Amino acid sequence: MALLEILEFPDPRLRTKAKPVVRVDDSVRKLVANMFETMYDAPGIGLAATQVNVHQRIIVVDVSENRDEPHAFINPELTLSGEVLETEEGCLSVPGFYEPVTRHEFARVSALNERGESVELDLEGLLAVCVQHECDHLEGKLFVDYLSSLKRTRIRRKLEKAHRVRV
Numbered sequence: 001m002a003l004l005e006i007l008e009f010p011d012p013r014l015r016t017k018a019k020p021v022v023r024v025d026d027s028v029r030k031l032v033a034n035m036f037e038t039m040y041d042a043p044g045i046g047l048a049a050t051q052v053n054v055h056q057r058i059i060v061v062d063v064s065e066n067r068d069e070p071h072a073f074i075n076p077e078l079t080l081s082g083e084v085l086e087t088e089e090g091c092l093s094v095p096g097f098y099e100p101v102t103r104h105e106f107a108r109v110s111a112l113n114e115r116g117e118s119v120e121l122d123l124e125g126l127l128a129v130c131v132q133h134e135c136d137h138l139e140g141k142l143f144v145d146y147l148s149s150l151k152r153t154r155i156r157r158k159l160e161k162a163h164r165v166r167v
């Protein structure tokens, strides 16, 4: 297992649209295991392959208190329903920033699991929000895209400055 490097906003590679996984094989399972390890280490509640510079449609999430309810979704498709609600969101690719974002209350996800089997799950609460956030990454979309351009620019400038001093 290995920790993967997480790309940070405004890295242009975060804008890449991910391609469907054609076969769930050992290389996909290895990537999923490394994504879980990276997410738990961070620590985070969700991670998309895009964030580790792999442009395949794979996300991992675990919103449980005890960090013992992992879900990996491969080629996820969402059907959204319910009311819209505002949740304070963050992102491992936008470290240190949390802002309210509007999402749907419920999501039905159809995907493949790590064994290549079709799964369908009805999600609500933080899990529904997190899966919507992670699926956005696969389209090259970030939660900062939902903020005002003023807020987004401020976040971009602060992160660019932080990246400059880091290297």
Ligand code: QAP
Pocket (backbone or CB within 6 Å): 042, 043, 044, 045, 046, 047, 087, 088, 089, 090, 091, 092, 094, 095, 096, 097, 098, 129, 130, 133
């Ligand atoms: C997406 O994000 C999410 O800024 C997952 O310094 C988050 O795991 C969906 C993290 C909230 C819905 C609500 C962020 C860790 C983790 C940071 C994460 C940070 C350290 C973010």
Ligand code: CO
Pocket (backbone or CB within 6 Å): 090, 091, 092, 093, 133, 134, 137
């Ligand atoms: Co994110």
